[in-house]
Amino acid sequence: MARGDLTDEQWVRLEAVLPELPVMGRKPRDRRQVFDGIWWRARTGSPWRDVPERYGPWETLYSVFRRWQIDGTWARILGKLPLKADTAGHIEWEVSVDSTICRAHQHAAGARKRGIHSGGQGSQGLAAEPDDHAIGRSRGGLTTKIHLAVDSSFHVLATAVTAGQRGDxxxxxxxxxRIRVPRPGGGRPRTTPIHVLADRAYSSRQIRKYLRRRQISHTIPEKRDQAGHRRRRGSAGGRPPGFDCEKYKTRHAVENRIGLLKQARGIATRYDKLAVRYEATIQLALIRQAL
Known part of the structure; x- marks a missing residue:
């Protein structure tokens, strides 16, 4: 077992939710070996061709990674892990929302703009390869932004990938x-947190109205220009939104989770050309860290 590979205990947990390898015209390889090889590439950010031979042919690893992205296997595996955490009472449903920018390597650029076919379902059952491949150009170069919703126990409940210049x-x-945690007994998945925390980037009337409509309490600081505009209007400006400074301190959960996610070099720097592939790499990292 090499550094970063699954331990026996982790493999027992993963084996219960990991499907059989797709048939590719030859004897199937060991699932544990294939998963460790795919994870090695995501952890190191290495090209597929440089994956060590102990994990088998790199073509097999990429083929399995690609097929499981196309048919939504990575998303399904990731969806089953929060189910076990919720059953054990580990998900606390106090959700923090934030985003982080990741540099896109020059190898991530160059995917064709027309006629692109994502090959199936992307993250959380959403099918779509955006026209810009979720790569934006700014002063810092090519960037991609990852949006996350994280509970206070550091469980990632939802993700989204956009171009780096997109707003939060x-x-x-x-x-x-996209928050959909299956219930142990079946039925509709749970989608509603009890409380949401976010920074000033999310301070808008539309967001507060959306949360009130869903009956979700929130802690979001008001922007200075919004506060000044409200005060200038006098009584017509209404009351300031409620804000609990002590409650706001617990928002560090999403910041810490972002730091943990970026320990995988294939996440901190984007090497995948397609957004759906990069999103699958994020799902793989979340699966591995959940173990």
Whole structure:
């Protein structure tokens, strides 16, 4: 067992939710070996061709990674892990939302713009390869932004990937709508947190109205220009939104989770050309860290 590979205890947990390898015209390889090889590539950020031979042919590893992205296997595996955590009472449903920018390597650029076919379902059952491949150009170069919703126990409940220049607030509703934790006894998955924390980037009337409509309490600081505009209007400006400074301190959970996620070099720097592949790499990292 090499550094970073699954331990026996971790493999027992993963084996219960990991499907059989797809048939590719030859004798199937060991699932544990294949998973460790795919994870080695995500952990190191190495090209697929440089994966050590002990994990088998790199073509096999990439083929399995690609097929499981296309048919939504990575998303399904990741969806089953929060179910076990919720059953054990580990998910606390106090959710923090934030985003982080990751540099896109030059090898991530160059995917064709027309006629692209994502090959199936992306993260959380959403099918789509965006026209810009979720790569934005700014002063810092090519960047991609990862949006996350994390509970106070560091469980990642939802993710979304956009171009680096995209704002946080416009993606808030989509990230919240992607929270879907299956219930142990079946039925509709749980989608509603009891409380949401976010920074000033999410301070808008639309977001507060959305949370009130879903009856979700929130702790979001008001922007200075919004506060000044409200005071200038006098009584017509209404009351300031409630804000609990002590409660806001618990928002560090999402910041810490972002730091942990970026320990995988294949996440901290994007090497995947397609957004759906990069999103699958994020799902793989979340699966591995959940173990």
């Amino acid at each position: 607030a416009p993606l808030f509703t989509e990230v919240m709508n």
